[in-house]
Amino acid sequence: MTLTTAAVTTAHTLPPPFTSPTSPPLDLRVQGAESLLYKTTLLTPSLPCALKYRPPKAYRHATLDRRLTKARLLAEARVLVRCRRDGVTVPGVLGADWETGWIALEWVEGRTVREVLDGVYHVREHRDAQSAEEKEGKEGIEGIEKQLLGLMRKVGVAVGKLHSVGVCHGDLTTSNLMLRPRKKKRTTHPGHDAAEAAEAAEADIAMEALRDAQAQEPEPEQELDGDVVLIDFGLANQTVQDEDKAVDLYVLERAFGSTHPQAEHLFQEVLNAYGENYKAGQTVLRKLDQVRMRGRKKSMLG
């Protein structure tokens, strides 16, 4: 299932406990074919979360519908927990209810890789159209290109890591890859007793000053800096087959080719990083050549 942004015409009723009028708002962000994604909070008012709800489908038999919802929701949750345990950068699972059909995930800050690329290429086109003097700072197109290669590298590493723990994403597109900015230093301080609290307050002021200084001096490379986080595991499966992994890469390659033709040449860097960081990746890359020849639908041939 690919989640696509769509105008919302029908109001959906969420199951309890997401029905209280005095609770934090539920902000519908994405509507997919199978699920609705809301931004809200969970556990504390300061912990943002992505609430993914799979509404019942009226056209299915009720019993079958519940079984399918449960199976798919749990498959997604299990893959996410497993990935997280094994060190793949994915959002954590904060809560779930497979009977009513919701799963709450850690909210991932930042933009999708698709948005990042859109931003870069939009700016570039814009800049080309205008006079060359419009260039921002020292960073020329080559500088951006270099940063983009760095981003591609991170994508390749992340996908390699995912495959190395035996998971295939199933819908690997640039919209399902997030670039999450690096977290700033923790601002909380342990204020144990009165004396320490006073000390901490002083330290806090110092921190504040430091943060202000940093805020005034934005790093030019911040834009493309951060961690690549994989999202939307609704179609993921746990597999050992190189075929499935190659198809993951193929789907991603096609996604790059179709939404960012200008970025197509960068994709090789994804594969380079993938092959270098994932030991068994070489056989997958060989398999990718075969998949390219015939497309991803194995069964449709022959």
Place this chain on the structure above:
Amino acid sequence: MVIQTIYLPHLPANPIHIFLFENVKNAAFLREQLMAGNMEFEYTFLDSTMILSLHHVLAAMFRAVNDLKHNRIRTKNVHSEAVFCLSPNNNIAESFRRFGLSGATESMLAIKVGGLDPTTPLDQEAEKVKRHILASVDGSPLDSLDRIDDFADLDKIRKVYKLQKGSKSNRTGGQSAQVNTGNGDEEREEMEAVILGLMALRGA
């Protein structure tokens, strides 16, 4: 303020009253009250060495209250259910043993779910709970919950949830060059993310 009342988002009708104690001397007595089913002592009592963070305990409270509302709790009441909700598996007795009080408990959390009895006004209820818990626990109540993290015994917690030490360090090879791998905070965050997932999936 020794009583911390937390309103879980989406569950505004049930304020969660939390107390953190150290130097607890009568954990064995409190445990006996639970075992005897003394209604006066219907609390979620937790050994704070088994609690990683505030999120950790709140996730258990959230699931327990939500399961109560859906009429599917597996233990006696919502307070015992919260202890069970910390567990990564379906063994109820084991979860009480691991997360509940033992004779050796020195620091503990006492938690009461409010709003269960609609006839008692919430503020009166909070006062009553506070009075009772301070009279019942022989220990030093702490002013804030900030120190929950400090009591956590990471090795014990890792063992119960079957986590490997420093699982963070093998994270996405190339990226880790810039990531601060030796950072304790970061390891705790990773542990928390996995543990909440394991708790959410219990019984699936």
